[in-house]
Amino acid sequence: MIFSLLATSCAHVPIPEASSVAMSYYYTKNLLWILEWLFLFAFPFVFLWTGFSARLASLTKRWLLGIFLYLVVFVLLYELFQLPLSYYADYIVEHKYGLSSQTFGRWFSNYAIGALLTLGGALAFVWLFYLLIKKSPTRWWLYSSLLLIGIEFTLTFVQPVFIDPLFNKFGPMKDKHLEKKILELASSAGIENSRVFEVDKSKDTKTKNAYVTGFGSSGRIVFWDTILKGESEDSILFVTGHEIGHYVLHHIWYFMLYSFASTFLLFYLVYRVSNVVVHRYRRKVHFGDVETIASLPLLILLISFFSFLSLPLNNYLSRIAEHQADIYGLNLTHNNEGAAKFFAKIAEESLMNPSPGPLYVFFRASHPPIAERIAFANSYCPWKERSP
Numbered sequence: 001m002i003f004s005l006l007a008t009s010c011a012h013v014p015i016p017e018a019s020s021v022a023m024s025y026y027y028t029k030n031l032l033w034i035l036e037w038l039f040l041f042a043f044p045f046v047f048l049w050t051g052f053s054a055r056l057a058s059l060t061k062r063w064l065l066g067i068f069l070y071l072v073v074f075v076l077l078y079e080l081f082q083l084p085l086s087y088y089a090d091y092i093v094e095h096k097y098g099l100s101s102q103t104f105g106r107w108f109s110n111y112a113i114g115a116l117l118t119l120g121g122a123l124a125f126v127w128l129f130y131l132l133i134k135k136s137p138t139r140w141w142l143y144s145s146l147l148l149i150g151i152e153f154t155l156t157f158v159q160p161v162f163i164d165p166l167f168n169k170f171g172p173m174k175d176k177h178l179e180k181k182i183l184e185l186a187s188s189a190g191i192e193n194s195r196v197f198e199v200d201k202s203k204d205t206k207t208k209n210a211y212v213t214g215f216g217s218s219g220r221i222v223f224w225d226t227i228l229k230g231e232s233e234d235s236i237l238f239v240t241g242h243e244i245g246h247y248v249l250h251h252i253w254y255f256m257l258y259s260f261a262s263t264f265l266l267f268y269l270v271y272r273v274s275n276v277v278v279h280r281y282r283r284k285v286h287f288g289d290v291e292t293i294a295s296l297p298l299l300i301l302l303i304s305f306f307s308f309l310s311l312p313l314n315n316y317l318s319r320i321a322e323h324q325a326d327i328y329g330l331n332l333t334h335n336n337e338g339a340a341k342f343f344a345k346i347a348e349e350s351l352m353n354p355s356p357g358p359l360y361v362f363f364r365a366s367h368p369p370i371a372e373r374i375a376f377a378n379s380y381c382p383w384k385e386r387s388p
């Protein structure tokens with residue numbers, strides 16, 4: 001008690017003010033975020049409401065062929081209409097603010113690979129959902145949730161090993177001295193044989209990041225090469241401690257369980273609401289049952305709508321996990337200065353608004369605002385208080 005009365009200062013890193021460029025970037029990105037969500041609602045809505053969906057679904061009487069044909073047209077049109085917005089948001093704006101290092105060819109080929117993956121995924125799985133709807137009109141939401149959970153679970157293993165490398169090159173860390181320190185830190189936290197990777201993100205962006213992904217045999221800590229080049233060793237080790245925190249505190253597991261639970265709820269709501277909508281507006285949409293592939297835009301619209309509603313809770317839980325990882329990283333490394341300096345530096349370099357508004361935090365912030373993270377790193381060092 002006595003020691004906590006002594007105001008301990010653990011580091012003295014000032015919280016940076018957002019520059020006018022950073023504020024303009026912040027407003028631009030918020031506007032684009034709204035447009036992206038509007039597109040996500042508008043595209044399936046137009047498909048459905050014009051009756052185009054019903055016409056497309058009635059091209060052939062053959063069940064499986066009908067679904068495949070529908071999906072090819074739907075996904076390709078979706079990617080085509082989304083292209084201008086993605087081009088503007090991810091290529092033009094990022095270049096305008098000097099944050100991107102991507103060539104147009106690389107941006108475009110990544111977009112095309114993403115579109116093909118979406119189409120491949122849709123062709124591989126959507127017919128299964130419609131088979132479930134057909135076989136079990138009242139329980140399909142339950143079986144579909146189980147199927148989706150199975151896919152999500154498999155993806156956690158598959159993505160880091162097979163999908164991420166389609167976009168970037170993952171290799172061992174180039175700086176062997178740093179790699180040794182990182183592995184030492186990991187093993188001091190009880191993670192043996194931890195896999196540490198470096199990814200060539202400098203081809204895409206000037207911003208910095210690191211993350212943990214996968215679990216079991218595909219579990220790994222990945223550093224963007226951008227973070228390894230421009231940061232002090234203290235900062236990098238704090239970031240490592242933060243990522244180890246996610247790992248040790250089982251955040252991947254918790255978020256997976258959370259996502260499983262939300263999947264059941266989501267599909268149940270989609271099941272209930274889609275039946276009501278189809279019965280009420282059957283003349284407008286030109287089909288009378290969710291069993292037909294013509295209902296796909298309706299299901300997607302409802303999924304988008306409920307996903308949008310879940311954003312505040314998702315972000316809130318994510319911010320809690322991020323704060324826990326910050327605490328863990330500081331406890332493990334005692335690098336308050338390195339942590340606070342890192343936050344201040346990335347805020348400036350990536351044009352972040354250190355103190356975003358409450359609406360931004362509510363809907364968009366998966367991490368605590370940078371100002372809060374700096375203030376916390378400046379003030380949290382109980383190990384100093386315990387041993388004066």
Ligand SMILES: [Zn+2]
Nearest residue numbers: 242246322325
């Ligand atoms: Zn984190």
